[in-house]
Amino acid sequence: MYRKETMALAVAAALGLPHAAEAQTQDEVRALREQVRQLDKRVQEAEATAQQAAVQASSRPTGENAMNPAVSVILNGIYSNLSQDPNAFRINGFVPTLGEVGPGVRGLSLGESELALAANIDHNFRGTLIASISPEDGIGVEEGYIQTLALSYGFTIKAGRFFSGVGYQNQIHAHAWDFTDAPLANKVFLGNQLGEDGVQLKWVAPTETYFDVGVEVGRGRQFPAGPAGGRNKNGVGSSTLFAHVGGDLGTGVAWQTGVSYLSTSPQDRSFDDPTGTSNSFTGQSRLWVLDGILKWAPNYNPTYTNFKLQGEYFRRKEEGDLTSGATAQTGGFASAQSGWYLQGVYQFIPMWRVGYRYDRLDSGTTSFSTPLTAADFPILAAYNPTRHTVMVDWSPSEFSRVRLQAASDKSRSDATDKQVFLQYIVSLGAHGAHKF
């Protein structure tokens, strides 16, 4: 606008002013003013047209690649300082899972990179592929699913590979976690993070208070199902039920709480005892999870300060037959175990957050029937692991984060692992959206 005016004046000066010097009468001045006004108008019109053209030019599709899906890449790198040997990591009192639950390698390492592609397939479906590229074993499919868009009445169906809706943290990608590693309970009950090949049906109620209920059936490709990769059978290897309620409180609090249930029948689910022998379990595994999350930000504006409280309680019952690799004998086995964590993360000034997490597991009761004895399974000896974790992170923009985390981990019954992690997590490309 300012430019417009100067331009109009300049033109007016060039055209009109030499005459104006000679102009004696009021009429002439008035005519000149009118001339300036006309010119100004013309400049404005020309600018508006140019602007419209620019709008059209910019919104013109650019050919074949105009329909490319949204692409984003997550990169992360970590420095780990561990007082105990990570290769000897175990969580005493609990059956070792098939997943990667250890604290990783010592020293500097490249974490798992993620490549995500997502787009609407047509008016009915949306597709998402998230590939994880680990520095050692190449490319894996972390999630790859289609999701309905057009079902209405609050229904959505997801099919493919996806993180199961059991609990709260399990559905969240590691790069969006508030701590470097998963809670101990997620490690022992879900093998770090449960991704299932299956179908999920979810329904959101037409109520002002949020309410959803969902059911998943899956292949049972990961712990607590087994064997790894799933059983060689038709039908369903695992099934999950979940329901959530959520809403707002006052002018800054949002909350959500949920209950979920996961049922599988593992067959020959094997685990290695620290002594090196391989045992296997066949039977029933049932897991209940209660979760709760509360977020606070003044007037729901998290830019300056915000607080997040998150906790989950897990309880698992397993019963069936256990085969000891050492004695080659099979007998009855039953266990009832639980665990929980509670964590709080506070952003005290823009970009900076601090957090604390407390983990506790309860090995509960385990019973062995003859010919098995508890002495055959030293890893399952009663022990209640705990862990304290603190972290501070700095996020100079929405797309980058640097985190320092320290933990005192009593997962092992005979040693405390003092851990320090320094980590960066960045995202490139399409702007991701994070679940509540």
Next chain:
Amino acid sequence: MKAILRFVVALSSVVVALPAAAALNVFACEQEWAALAQELAGDKASVYSATNALQDVHKVEARPSLIARIRSADLLICSGSELEIGWLPLLLTQSGNAKIQPGSAGYVEASQFVPKLEIPKVVDRALGDVHPSGNPHVHLDPRNIARVAEALTERLVQLDPANADAYHARGNSFRERWRAALSRWEQQAARLKGVPVVVYHKDMSYFIGWAGMREAGSLEPKPGLPPTPAHLAELVERMKRDPAKVIVYSPYNSPRAAEFLSERTKIPSVMLPFTVGGTDKAKDLFGLFDDTIARLLEVVK
């Protein structure tokens, strides 16, 4: 499996008492579009705004309460142009609601109906949080409100043809009142022409463009990044060479950076309502522009 089925059936029978929806459910991402929908639909619609004036619409949590509301929406109106990219796509995929998905009649992106400003020639995150399809804060040019109003009335008629006459009548009445207000604002804002202004974020560009003001700097070093001491110090220096007449910020910004610069440079700072509900006087769209102009005229003497 039987237990699961029984559980699902039991749960769905509990929540079967669906509320009878007489009015059109409108889900607006921002207060300005909620206010516009209310003007144009009156009692024919029940309007919900996903955000309040104290929220930064770039950074919104996809809260459960928002999913619950979007689940039952018949019409969605948002600024668009990637403004809500951090949360709206998530709400849309979780809604289980086909009526408001992109491409359907119930999905309205206001910024698609107006000429956009600041379409970047280079798109790079090193430049801050730039929007590839142009500045999305389109509502502060009052002419844009009129443009979006036309489009919104059309959609209301399309979605609820039984009340077409009512929507046309309300649309015409709004257009007339807006036209009258617009010529009043143009007269009032004539005094703002050419006035250099320091903004907090690039959320005032459309107002600045309409009023013919000149942006002399922004408190954010780059769009979306909070003010830094180094950048503020540089602004203080720049104000010595090219002094602005006013520093403006929005209710969702912390006033501290604006106050700091104001103290150092003796340039007055003023909070503008930015959207409906941003100040006591900005009760509706008319109040929004009345108060924005009044607050600026008060400091720009």
